[in-house]
Amino acid sequence: MVQRRKPIIAANWKMYKTPDEGKIFAEGFSLDAAIAQEVEVVICPPFTVIPAIGEVLKEKGIKWGAQNLYPAVEGAFTGEISPLMLKDLGCTYVIIGHSERRQIMGETDDFIRKKVIAAFTYDLLPIFCVGETLEQRKANQTEEVCSNQILQGLDGIKSEDIARMVIAYEPVWAIGTGVNASPEDAEKTIAFLRQLISEKWGKEAGEAVRIQYGGSVKPGNIKELMNCANIDGALVGGASLKVDSFYEIVRCAGEEAKKHGV
Numbered sequence: 092m093v094q095r096r097k098p099i100i101a102a103n104w105k106m107y108k109t110p111d112e113g114k115i116f117a118e119g120f121s122l123d124a125a126i127a128q129e130v131e132v133v134i135c136p137p138f139t140v141i142p143a144i145g146e147v148l149k150e151k152g153i154k155w156g157a158q159n160l161y162p163a164v165e166g167a168f169t170g171e172i173s174p175l176m177l178k179d180l181g182c183t184y185v186i187i188g189h190s191e192r193r194q195i196m197g198e199t200d201d202f203i204r205k206k207v208i209a210a211f212t213y214d215l216l217p218i219f220c221v222g223e224t225l226e227q228r229k230a231n232q233t234e235e236v237c238s239n240q241i242l243q244g245l246d247g248i249k250s251e252d253i254a255r256m257v258i259a260y261e262p263v264w265a266i267g268t269g270v271n272a273s274p275e276d277a278e279k280t281i282a283f284l285r286q287l288i289s290e291k292w293g294k295e296a297g298e299a300v301r302i303q304y305g306g307s308v309k310p311g312n313i314k315e316l317m318n319c320a321n322i323d324g325a326l327v328g329g330a331s332l333k334v335d336s337f338y339e340i341v342r343c344a345g346e347e348a349k350k351h352g353v
């Protein structure tokens with residue numbers, strides 16, 4: 092029997108919000124019990140905001156995570172943050188391999204793999220991002236690029252860990268542009284990635300791993316994305332910064348999940 096996958100909607104606040112602004116958001120955002128049952132919600136603020144909002148989110152049954160980590164427990168790594176420090180702040184998740192880090196900070200697949208290992212070692216669940224650029228898409232390389240990112244970035248990870256982590260398929264050309272991948276295209280790539288995971292880590296891991304779509308997700312397109320059998324939620328940037336739009340995305344995702352009985 093196909094395992095039930097609870098959709099996960101994650102907010103990626105990127106480099107936005109001060110602790111006070113984060114607190115105002117957290118105090119103004121609540122999930123009613125019916126939605127919380129259908130969908131898992133995670134907020135990934137900047138590091139400095141985490142201590143200000145953790146307690147507020149905890150009371151509301153909302154999880155939180157970080158946007159990055161350095162793959163060492165401590166040491167002379169100026170400006171970096173360790174998985175243990177994130178765990179200490181109550182983080183459940185950590186975004187790893189976001190295209191902004193791959194492109195702007197030059198992170199390689201090998202470095203990203205070390206981060207994934209470090210996350211699991213300290214009991215953090217990665218939200219592992221993959222996605223092709225516009226040039227790669229035009230050259231029909233979407234599947235090749237995303238499979239390489241998965242095979243290299245997750246090399247050596249145990250099937251049990253693959254099953255409990257989250258993957259986010261985020262086409263680079265769709266991030267922050269207002270142009271989302273069509274649900275058909277997103278579903279096709281995500282189904283392909285699920286198949287790849289089943290082949291490499293076993294059917295059980297392939298069926299259990301949650302794969303989100305990310306890239307210009309907003310209240311107006313979440314419903315059709317969630318309607319796709321393989322899309323298990325979304326990683327949301329811009330539209331997660333305002334309570335109203337993020338709530339609407341979560342509400343619609345919950346409604347769709349309920350309809351499909353996942």
Ligand code: PGA
Nearest residue numbers: 266267306307327328329
């Ligand atoms: P966006 O960002 O929703 O603003 O396109 C998504 C992301 O970068 O994770």
